[in-house]
Amino acid sequence: xxxxxxxxxxSAILSGxxxxxxxxxxxxxxxxxxxxxxxxxxxxxxELLKETGLSIQMPxxxxxxxxxxxxxxxxxxxxxxxxDIEIIALALDINxxxxxxxxLLSDDYSVQNIAxxxxxxxxxxxxxxxxxKFKWVSRCPGCGKQFNEIKKICPxxxxxxxxxxxxxxxx
Numbered sequence: 001x002x003x004x005x006x007x008x009x010x011s012a013i014l015s016g017x018x019x020x021x022x023x024x025x026x027x028x029x030x031x032x033x034x035x036x037x038x039x040x041x042x043x044x045x046x047e048l049l050k051e052t053g054l055s056i057q058m059p060x061x062x063x064x065x066x067x068x069x070x071x072x073x074x075x076x077x078x079x080x081x082x083x084d085i086e087i088i089a090l091a092l093d094i095n096x097x098x099x100x101x102x103x104l105l106s107d108d109y110s111v112q113n114i115a116x117x118x119x120x121x122x123x124x125x126x127x128x129x130x131x132x133k134f135k136w137v138s139r140c141p142g143c144g145k146q147f148n149e150i151k152k153i154c155p156x157x158x159x160x161x162x163x164x165x166x167x168x169x170x171x
Contacts, residue, residue, distance in 0.1 A: 002101040006026050007026075007091050008026060009028070009032055010035050013049065015125045091104050105125055137163075139161060139163075
């Protein structure tokens with residue numbers, strides 16, 4: 001039987017849902033930890049999770065690089081925060097170890113999209129979760145040119161581009 005890990009993002013903590021998994025280890029990244037500041041209910045909840053076993057780990061550089069490259073291919077790179085990239089990379093690291101299985105707990109659809117692309121288990125807490133994989137491209141509202149890779153500024157006319165949904169694939 002594989003050792004189970006649940007990797008939580010900020011939305012999992014903010015959801016207010018109970019995060020107790022007796023047969024699993026709960027992990028997050030330093031980026032998620034940095035999003036909580038002293039004071040308030042959410043900070044107290046985060047501190048309680050740490051006291052009851054939440055572990056904070058930094059993913060490897062190789063996994064971070066793989067997540068960033070995948071996000072560029074799907075066009076989710078503009079939508080993911082550094083903390084999002086870290087938790088996905090943590091899941092990759094855990095899944096590389098024999099006898100271990102990671103599940104991402106996140107309501108963030110871009111996190112779920114990348115997880116699905118990288119064949120990482122994920123689960124929403126409040127939201128249902130994605131039912132299709134997305135591929136985003138850049139489109140210039142100025143000249144109308146579409147770019148398969150994500151560009152912030154149109155190289156043709158200099159206008160700031162917008163993300164545009166290019167493909168939806170069933171999971």
